[in-house]
Amino acid sequence: MSTLERPEAGLRRAKPAVIDEVFASDVxxxxxxxxxxxxxxxxxxxxxxxxxxxxxxxxxYYPTKTEAKILTACALELSGLAGPRVAMIEYGAGAAVKTRLLLDALEAPLYYAPVDISAAFLRGVAENLAREYPAIAMRPIIGNFLSDLEIPTELQTAQRRLGFFPGSTIGNLSDDEITAFFRRARRQLGEDGMLVIGADLRKSPxxxxxxxxxxxxxxxxxxxxxxxxxxxxxxxxxxxxxxxxxxxxxxxxxxxxxxxxxxxxxxxxxxxxxxxxxxxxxxxxxxxxKFSVPGLQSLAEDCGWRPVRVWEDPQKLFSVQMFG
Incomplete structure (x- = not known):
């Protein structure tokens, strides 16, 4: 048996002393x-x-590797489209590997604001990146990116707010949730804001x-x-x-x-x-x-976004799409 599985026997367990009520309610x-x-x-x-x-x-598992290759190839062009002195807001912050690709390419970014429901996780992400990027102010935002978020007012001093939603996490959402996300992001990033999304594409089973x-x-x-x-x-x-x-x-x-x-x-x-x-x-x-490029663009356009640029790998497995 693989050590990765670590199966646990179905023994009756005592009720834990502290319970996450949201987790319990969802389950x-x-x-x-x-x-x-x-x-x-x-x-x-x-x-x-x-x-x-x-x-x-x-x-x-192709998505992570393929998206990273696309971002590596397009980062400078993406930076030119976004412009200098941006505030980057990452929805559903992860291990920040892809984050670094953009922070390295952007011209004099002012702020990085990762969004996640875990305060402890966000602190760790922000502390690690602050050591690597001392010129960028870290402004973690605790919250669910599917809910209204309180965007720090100082981020409005940036020349532009750039949303980043990698990993095809958008693929976990229903059409209604995608529409709600696009509309909230439009408000949060502002009329001159831009949004970069990693989206997996339809392909053979x-x-x-x-x-x-x-x-x-x-x-x-x-x-x-x-x-x-x-x-x-x-x-x-x-x-x-x-x-x-x-x-x-x-x-x-x-x-x-x-x-x-x-x-x-x-x-x-x-x-x-x-x-x-x-x-x-x-x-x-x-x-x-798994999306078609026109399909995702149509959902975005219905919510006030304009397609700016699409980058894909040669096999068209994955896409990075930019909206303004």
Missing amino acids: LAGLSKPQKELPCRWFYDTRGSELFEAITGLPE DILIPAYDDSAGVTAAFNKNLLARINRELGGDFDLERFSHKAVWNDADSRIEMHLVSDIAQSITLLGKSFDFAGGESIHTENSR
């Missing part, structure tokens, strides 16, 4: 639906983040399925880790060995779906509630939508 609501589901934002505890970093290095169900089982471990987190933080009794990872291509909705499939009929309990599973029943844990 209870999701498991109560006819098609059980769990929001993908809860993947990223410490172990989940480690596993995702491992995924990005897998030979089957022969490429997509291995990217989300790798031969080493790392994505399976990443998916199952969500159940381990529920066990640890909410006192659940999921037996990870009785659930299997599954990735499927939904052509009608142009998305890869990740599921955790119950191998047998079983019941699990957490927070005083019981949830029954039929054999073969699944928990839907993530959507990863």
Whole structure:
């Protein structure tokens, strides 16, 4: 058995002393639906983040490597379009590898404002980057990029606000959520603001399925880790060995779906509630939508954005799109 999986037995666990009420509410609501589901934002505890970093290095997983190559190639052109002395706001800040590509290329940027729901994570990102970029003022913004954000007023002193939304995280969102994001970003970045988005493109399922169900089982471990987190933080009794990872291509909705499939009929309990599973029943844990360039541009234009530039890799696996 792979050490990446670290399965936990389905032992009944004591209720933790401190519970994240938002996490608990999301889990209870999701498991109560006819098609059980769990929001993908809860993947990223410490172990989940480690596993995702491992995924990005897998030979089957093209998005991270391809986007980084595109950004490396287009960074100077992007900088010229954005102009000097910008304030860069990154929605859903990650490990900041791609962030550095832009900060290195931009002309005398004034501010960097990463957005994330975790205050501790943001502090770490800001502290690390502050040491590397002492001339750029770090202004972390604690919040969910799908909600209204309080943008520090000093960022308005920059010549332009530049939004950065990499990693095709936009592919986790529904059309309604994408529309809401575009509209909020228009308000937050201002009428002369610009927005750079990394968006994965439609392609053959022969490429997509291995990217989300790798031969080493790392994505399976990443998916199952969500159940381990529920066990640890909410006192659940999921037996990870009785659930299997599954990735499927939904052509009608142009998305890869990740599921955790119950191998047998079983019941699990957490927070005083019981949830029954039929054999073969699944928990839907993530959507990863794949776009056409015109399709994403149309959604953006409906929300007041104008397409400025599109960069793609030679195989047209991935796109970086700029809007103004």
